[in-house]
Amino acid sequence: MKSPFLIVAFALLSLPALAQKKPATPTSKPGTAAVSGVVLASGKKVYTQNCLTCHMADGGGVQNMNPPLTKTSYVLGDKTRLINVLLNGMEDQDIDGESYQNAMPAHDFLTDQQIADVLTYVRNSFGNKASAVQAAEVKTARAAKKK
Ligand code: HEC
Incomplete structure (x- = not known):
């Protein structure tokens, strides 16, 4: 049987630990799937x-030469369109009203x-915040392209 003394001692000892407990770190916003650090590093x-x-x-980017990847409609927009930029390359297209020589x-x-990892990285860097691109989505786009 525990003595009252021990219980009081335990309560006192645990006080500093409770005081030091960090506030819960905010988790990612609802609706945005967490992107793993491994994927971002890759x-x-x-x-x-x-x-x-x-x-x-x-x-x-480089003005007039190469477009930025910061919040462009391509980067944050439809994932298949974005995947296709990488699979097919891109030339002579206006991007959000700007043209680029390269x-x-x-x-x-x-x-x-x-491709999935680099696009997930781009969509979650440089001030961008968008859902991850999955390898399966790239596979589907690649298969559609071959037809
Ligand atoms: C040789 C230079 C060059 C390289 C290397 C290159 N890009 Fe691009 N990229 C461009 C240019 C130039 C455009 C715009 C083409 C146009 O105006 O039609 C572009 C367009 C884009 C776009 C669509 C437009 C936008 O700004 O959102 C994305 C997304 C993109 N690139 C991502 C990438 C990613 C990711 C890589 C690496 C896997 C890459 N690019 C490698 C030059 C390059």
Whole structure:
């Protein structure tokens, strides 16, 4: 049987621990699926190796040459359209009312997973916040393209 003394001692000892308890960290907003750090790290690697030279480390692009990837209608819009930019490349298209002299080469040499990861990274970097792109979605777009 516990003595009252022990109970009081335990209560006193646990007080500082309770006081130090951090407030609950806010979880992601409802409706936005959490994006894993592993995917973001992988996407960043693909970005650094394949996209950074044109779209820059901060996604800001190069004026008149390469478009920014910050909150553009392509980046935040329909995922299939976005996936197709990578699979097919892009040329002579106005992006949110601006035109760019450079052409974007097709990146269909990347795997479904790499394309999914880099697009998830882009959609959740540079001030963007949008749902993840899944490898299965890239696979579907690639299959549709081959027909
Ligand atoms: C050789 C330079 C170059 C490389 C490398 C490149 N892009 Fe692009 N990208 C462009 C250009 C130029 C355009 C716009 C083409 C046009 O005006 O039609 C573009 C367009 C885009 C768009 C659609 C428009 C927008 O701004 O939202 C996205 C998304 C995009 N690129 C993502 C990527 C990703 C992700 C990679 C790496 C996997 C990549 N690009 C690699 C030059 C490049």
